[in-house]
Amino acid sequence: MKWDPLKYVEFGDYRDRPFFDLTGRIHTDQPHQVVDLGCGPGNLTATLAQRWPQAQVVGLDSSAEMLAKAATQATTHAGLSFSLADIADWTPPAETDVVVTNAALQWVPGHQELLAGWLAALKPGAWFGMQVPGNFNAPSHVLMRELASSARWSPQLEGVLRGGESVGEPADYLRIMLxxxxxxxxxxTTYQQVLTGTDPVLDWVRGTALRPVLAVLSDGEGPAFESEYAAALRAAYPGTPHGTVFPFRRIFAVAQKPLAT
Known part of the structure; x- marks a missing residue:
């Protein structure tokens, strides 16, 4: 599945806010090694290099398109680099002080088991911060899955979309960390986002949730699917004089390994 970095950052202010809410809970002043799992276009990874200028900050992503965009960030921040990697195959290097993963683990089946292994591998005093979407049962995602399973679209899209099993609840991640x-x-946190423009919720999901569908459908089929889906979204998220309100639920968890005694 290819990613479009420009489409992903189109709603930058809204997409970036959970990252800062997450990293604001990581209380360490001088880490030496920082890893961003699923770094995307690298603009948020660069803020970690700004926050901890003495650290070696590495962004990892499985998308060559995203990393091509991220490469421009590495030229302006000392200690910042990016590498192609699959999160599912990653193990924390022994010297890792901070791991951040923002809106990436929902794409990794079985990431709860991976999380337990990552935490076990981290050194004493290290931090791990994660954020995943909690809106798989929101109308935006339910309507997409219902349309994909309809008689017209199920032959092409069966098994393409995952549901609420893609992520855990806050209590699940807390238990793993404890x-x-x-x-x-x-x-x-559920952000009440006010989107503007024609079919703004469709524009929003084009950057992430709709990408697996568009990756499978042909150039002729994609617009037809979007047209049906857009009509359902307009009914579920009606416009107001102020714009279209789009509730955006996110799940966060932060852990610190105990210091050696």
């Missing part, structure tokens, strides 16, 4: 012996905090 079981690993960490000090942990988990929470959720």
């Amino acid at each position: 079981d690993a012996g960490c000090t942990a905090d988990a929470w959720e």
